[in-house]
Amino acid sequence: xxxxxxxxxxxxxxxxxxxxxxxxxxxxxxxxxxxxxxxxxxxxxxxxxxxxxxxxxxxxxxxxxxxxxxxxxxxxxxxxxxxxxxxxxxxxxxxxxxxxxxxxxxxxxxxxxxxx
Amino acid sequence: xxxxxxxxxxxxxxxxxxxxxxxxxxxxxxxxxxxxxxxxxxxxxxxxxxxxxxxxxxxxxxxxxxxxxxxxxxxxxxxxxxxxxxxxxxxxxxxxxxxxxxxxxxxxxxx
Numbered sequence: 535x536x537x538x539x540x541x542x543x544x545x546x547x548x549x550x551x552x553x554x555x556x557x558x559x560x561x562x563x564x565x566x567x568x569x570x571x572x573x574x575x576x577x578x579x580x581x582x583x584x585x586x587x588x589x590x591x592x593x594x595x596x597x598x599x600x601x602x603x604x605x606x607x608x609x610x611x612x613x614x615x616x617x618x619x620x621x622x623x624x625x626x627x628x629x630x631x632x633x634x635x636x637x638x639x640x641x642x643x644x645x646x647x648x649x650x
Numbered sequence: 651x652x653x654x655x656x657x658x659x660x661x662x663x664x665x666x667x668x669x670x671x672x673x674x675x676x677x678x679x680x681x682x683x684x685x686x687x688x689x690x691x692x693x694x695x696x697x698x699x700x701x702x703x704x705x706x707x708x709x710x711x712x713x714x715x716x717x718x719x720x721x722x723x724x725x726x727x728x729x730x731x732x733x734x735x736x737x738x739x740x741x742x743x744x745x746x747x748x749x750x751x752x753x754x755x756x757x758x759x760x761x
Binding site for chain 1: 684686691692693694695696699737747749750751752753754
């Protein structure tokens with residue numbers, strides 16, 4: 535199993551450009567998440583999904599959109615990139631917590647995005 | 651949402667036991683305590699989770715006092731490869747999207 539994969543690994547954008555980050559998981563997890571991590575900081579939740587076809591806002595959703603058309607994929611879109619969105623983006627997934635004693639999040643390797 | 655407080659950084663030497671304490675004074679009845687480890691340029695990795703008393707796995711131990719207002723992650727005999735950032739999170743098991751990653755504790759293990 536590949537676990538959680540993210541595409542691309544690195545990207546440089548100019549202000550105003552758009553792009554989509556792809557996250558895929560092969561663990562049949564219900565929950566998926568997008569975080570951003572700025573230098574020296576912890577992770578902040580952007581958007582999350584508790585199942586196929588559902589999405590919800592996290593702590594810092596402004597400037598981002600997401601879609602979960604398939605259970606295994608969670609896409610993060612930047613419609614008009616800004617320098618403040620320069621960050622490392624992590625995707626994660628976790629199984630539904632309703633029947634398990636814990637709900638571990640499995641993280642991808644991250645996407646390093648620079649907006650000039 | 652329960653807020654956590656942990657030291658910004660800690661130093662240790664190889665072979666020593668390291669204890670990282672996290673304060674969570676307003677922890678709720680249904681909240682679990684979870685610790686993650688993050689190496690540079692990698693995503694966080696789950697270490698251990700507990701509700702009360704003591705939990706031990708092959709990597710670490712988690713000590714939780716009766717009042718659950720704090721918890722201590724114990725790493726036995728650390729090595730250089732344990733140098734990482736350690737995050738303490740508190741939240742309900744089936745509401746993991748509400749977990750908040752603070753700044754964590756930067757552990758530096760010296761030879």
